[in-house]
Amino acid sequence: MWKLLQGGKRATAQTARYVSGFSALAPRSLDSILKLNTVRHATPEEVVSLWNKYHSGRGLVSAVINKEQFNTIQHRAKTCPFFVVPLQEENGYTSFFLQAQMPHLLFTGLEDYKMRGTNASPYLTLAHYTELADSKGLVLVRGDIVFPSKLSDIQAKKLMDISHSFFLHDSRFSIVEDFNKNSADFEFQDVLKELNISAGP
Template sequence: MLRLGIHRATPRLFSLSRSLRRNLHVDYESKYSEKLQKRAQESGKSLNEIRQENQEAERLRLKKWSEEREKRSREDEATAAFTKEASSKTSSSQPTLTQRRFSRKDNSPVKPLADILNLDRLFEKPHTPEQISSLWTAYHASRSKGTGRGFICASVPLEIYHKMAATGKKYPAFAVPLPRDAVQGNSGEAKRAYEFYFLQWGFHEAPPTPTSSDLFSKSLPDVSASNPQTSTVLLTPLQEYKSRTTFATPYLILTFYTDLASSHGLVLFRGEITPTAASAQNNAKSDFLLSQQDAQLLAMHLQRFYLWGGKEEGAKERYGLLEAFHNTPEEFKWEDLLKHAEPI
């Protein structure tokens, strides 16, 4: 199982991509034909025209977000031995070994793994998956001036990633609940409150694997298969998504980096919590739109609903909810979803 433990100095993180904008399902509400038909009648447009408008609005929203995020991701502090560093010894006219091995041809706005970890050093001598996992954790623990705030991370075995990704492609959207402090009802009783987050999968071009022409420089692990696609998951408050569709800001962005899948059987998972507008502009002490604990729980929800074992308690019901959300929305019950809202 994918384990995502939260530690004060051991955070986790993540990003976004262009094919995401092509592959994501339209707004959750497009699943509800009655609302679509009502909107079509009011506007005098066909259902296809309404769906196309929703798709275009979603495309523009994600484009705007990726552009803003690219501007913010210019900070790349060199804190650990294997973080990416600008080498003064390397001529700008000569591509580095990492650039030759891992340069991407796609236009994805997902930050390349080679911009986070120094893959040249990683391949200078053999590293086990466990060692790479430790480096990945140490890197994220060093973020935000050594506090690790704003990130979560984990290392995922390739087999587990394949299972999650297959489910994500089949069911690319969902809604998951976050427990909130109890509120007092009309009867005076305190009732548990929940905030729903809209979850969207996206799949992007697979990162390159080293080719035979690269091998003259340094030895690499034997690579007999290509890497799977990189994937991202956006998590946005459902109310915000419904009211600001095109302009809604994801509070948490999760990325699965598959660059080392074929060579080490490992996928690096990173979650990035969006900072508040004030902290992003002023470079002051960072405040975030989500707490570390909430980000951790959202990542756990992703695992619960997109990775289930046959005998795991509640697995069949969770799969049924995911399936109903997409295929039979009239049978989908929010009350059943709340049974799976609490931390394990």
Template sequence: MQGVRSRPSPEVRRQGEEGSFSPNRKGVSLEKLKEEAKKKLDEENAALREALRRQRETEQAQALKEEAKSSSAPRTPPPAASARTDSSPVKPLASILALEKILDPPHTAEQIAQIWTAYHDLQSGGTGRGFVSASIPQATYEKMLAIARRYPTFIIPLPRLVEQEVTEETPEGASTGVKKETAYEFFLLQWDLHDAPPAPTTTTDIFARPQASPSPNPPTATVIFTPLQEYKLRQQFATPYLVLTQYTDLASSHGTVLLRGEITPSTAESGKFMLSQEDARSLTMAIQKFYLWDQGKKENLLQVFHERPQDFKWEELLRQVKVVA
């Protein structure tokens, strides 16, 4: 019918008035909407970049663990690489790490240190318990070795917090309480030197001739820590609580020495050890503290301990331990 137009319903008119059918919200300009959209897009891109970064870090960490696992898998090393003609009691490094994989493709000293750390993390289920590991520059190792040849033993104190019952007189009478004091447990440090290991090689030829002597590497060394009281009672039969082995197989090729510390498991309780991780690290650091002579008076303590034992003062040792702690 002409002249008659349909009228929108009240609901439609209300929506039109409120701008529901307009491309812009009421009171918001097009430029403002563009800014908000750009801001939201930037936030989404930033979140995406962060997710990708975390994914890359996870993949790199997993790759490092896989490489350490592959390098430390039970294996029989190539005869030419693991042949030892000496009577060293040290477990060969080639039985721990696949040295041919370290050499081919070539790894840097930093990469080897990362693999060494990751390997011991895997051995301890990611807890680090029972082991201490580190990499030492060859120059530092040889400096300590020169001093160890002259002074192969020393005494290292470890602080122990003990509770002591004390009685005090008060106007009301005697009062008994518990007071915490710091005592020290002393450990005997002993260096042992072993023949230098041959430089590793990638050859698998079982007929390959052994490398010419002498080895280009410095001697391998072990350092054992035994409670002084137990050593006094049992002498050579005393049980060491911590054994450090310093592997020099890669010294000449990579300028690094790999340190591996093994804490003796407890015989009284399964899953426990004779030393805590903190104590094991403190004893390990004692090598650097007392066998690098550019650190104060520790040189004098070693000299006095060996050359003038009658003048050695325990109080001075404790004071020096507190200074370097």
């Protein structure tokens, strides 16, 4: 693990105080995005369609997960709030540092984190809105791309989906646990293998 973060401050659940300055931008309230009274009588399927259509092609990314999935992510992120997520590129991959501050997930470039530590600015912030969790069983997810020059819409969508999967699927979450709790057992190759990314020559 420490090889990945060499040059930056260590990031584990036990040393969370070192990254306390890495914080989310103030998110918009859900009601400022989606008037809740207009979807009071809508079906869950209609809400999903409306939410994703609103964010399509706007320099934003979106998703909808169910209440149980959100509860799993939130529970696991409390004890394992950090991870490194690689994205496949034409020539290799680029890695991003993830910090969970539920209901938010924050991402910055791993190289930026190595150089700037807690002063590194997020490239992407994900907000999970739970206002419809009880009435419709839905949690709405909105991703704001802070630096479009560093992260495209397509990359942001992949980053969101991959990160959710590592908290939701037991086999993948075991790798997140090693990163946070058992650094001696963590192998970045396991992450690459899980995502079918070649480590290169």
